[in-house]
Amino acid sequence: MSEGRSLLVYVIAGEPSGDALGAKVMAGLIQASGGTVRFAGIGGSEMTGQGLVSQFPMNELSIMGLLEIVPHIPRLLRRIDETVREIERVQPDIVLSIDAPGFCFRVARKLKQKGGVVPPLVHLVAPTVWAWKPKRAEKIARFLDHLLVILPFEPPYFTRHGLATTYIGHPSVENPRGDRAAFRARHAIPQEAPLLAVLPGSRGGEVSRLLPVFGETVARLAARHPDLHVAVPAVPSVRDAILAAVAGWPVQVTVTEGAGEKADLFAAADLALAAAGTAVLELVLAGVPSVAAYRVNPVSYHIARRLVTLQHFTLPNILLQREVVPELIQGDCTADRLLAALEPLLSETPQRKAQQAASALLFDMLGGNTTPPSRVAADKVLEIAS
Incomplete structure (x- = not known):
């Protein structure tokens, strides 16, 4: 972080669950930083509620299914390039991407491939390498700097490939009790x-x-x-x-x-x-x-x-x-x-x-009786950015 300016975090979420998690981590960052942190990036209504002005509508990234995504590929590729250019323009202290690996990992890989000064690239919510395509763990270790995972059995899948990994607990344990x-x-x-x-x-x-x-x-x-x-x-x-x-x-x-x-x-x-x-x-x-x-x-x-x-x-x-x-x-x-x-x-x-x-x-x-996962994530983001 540059001397004399507040921390700038570029946050990317691609679907409602990521938007909800992103909002919790943003709230944790605001609290942990004493309100000095700034945000840029892509998110939905919950992240905008924490002060984010989204670069473009998040719902453009919310596509599910191997075949369903095909008609949207040209637009998604364009948005990936736009996001890379925006990160280069605003020069954040750290990039925090959340889930949506099809989009987020392509952004991270392009940033690394372009070289130069690249902010730390942190991703929250691991791809399910324990369910399918386990070789993805080795691949993402080449372009991510840190991975925050939400399931207790996940770290070994990534640390064995040299990727720094932190288990934070599952964000759902923070959901408020209703009336x-x-x-x-x-x-x-x-x-x-x-x-x-x-x-x-x-x-x-x-x-x-x-x-x-x-x-x-x-x-x-x-x-x-x-x-x-x-x-x-x-x-x-x-x-x-x-x-x-x-x-x-x-x-x-x-x-x-x-x-x-x-x-x-x-x-x-x-x-x-x-x-x-x-x-x-x-x-x-x-x-x-x-x-x-x-x-x-x-x-x-x-x-x-x-x-x-x-x-x-x-x-x-x-x-x-x-x-x-x-x-x-x-x-x-x-x-x-x-x-x-x-x-x-x-x-x-x-x-x-x-x-x-x-x-x-x-x-x-899933960590319901310990430090809230969003605060664990926020503290780790601040530690890496500093």
């Missing part, structure tokens, strides 16, 4: 009525593939439980698509936005149906018994299944090495199977109790 009664009162949901949280994902492709089968499942569940209510937390980029899809559902559906509403919903919900991803771990940590589901383009799925060696898809099951959360993926993601998995979670069954027991175990395993 069950307030959420239900605010949205006219009776306190004793069963409430299903539906989380169809944060990308347009996820929402379009999952909401039809989720809607059919909700209709069948409501036929058995006429007092069922449904709530869907939405990010701005898919809110309109969600509103259009749920308009025809035969139940009262509350669509919410914002971190506060989401926390209150997790406190108020009796069970959840969610796209397999970070949301499933968040739900389990919040004590909400859940069912995970996912569908992608059939060709993308076929390719991925040949590459991925894991037995489970969701983090709770991967960490516990057993299926606590039912996973219904691709061909198994049908209304019949989703209904059969959800039904036992509405009463005090062994399935519901097993998920509730897993919540406390995972909270401790």
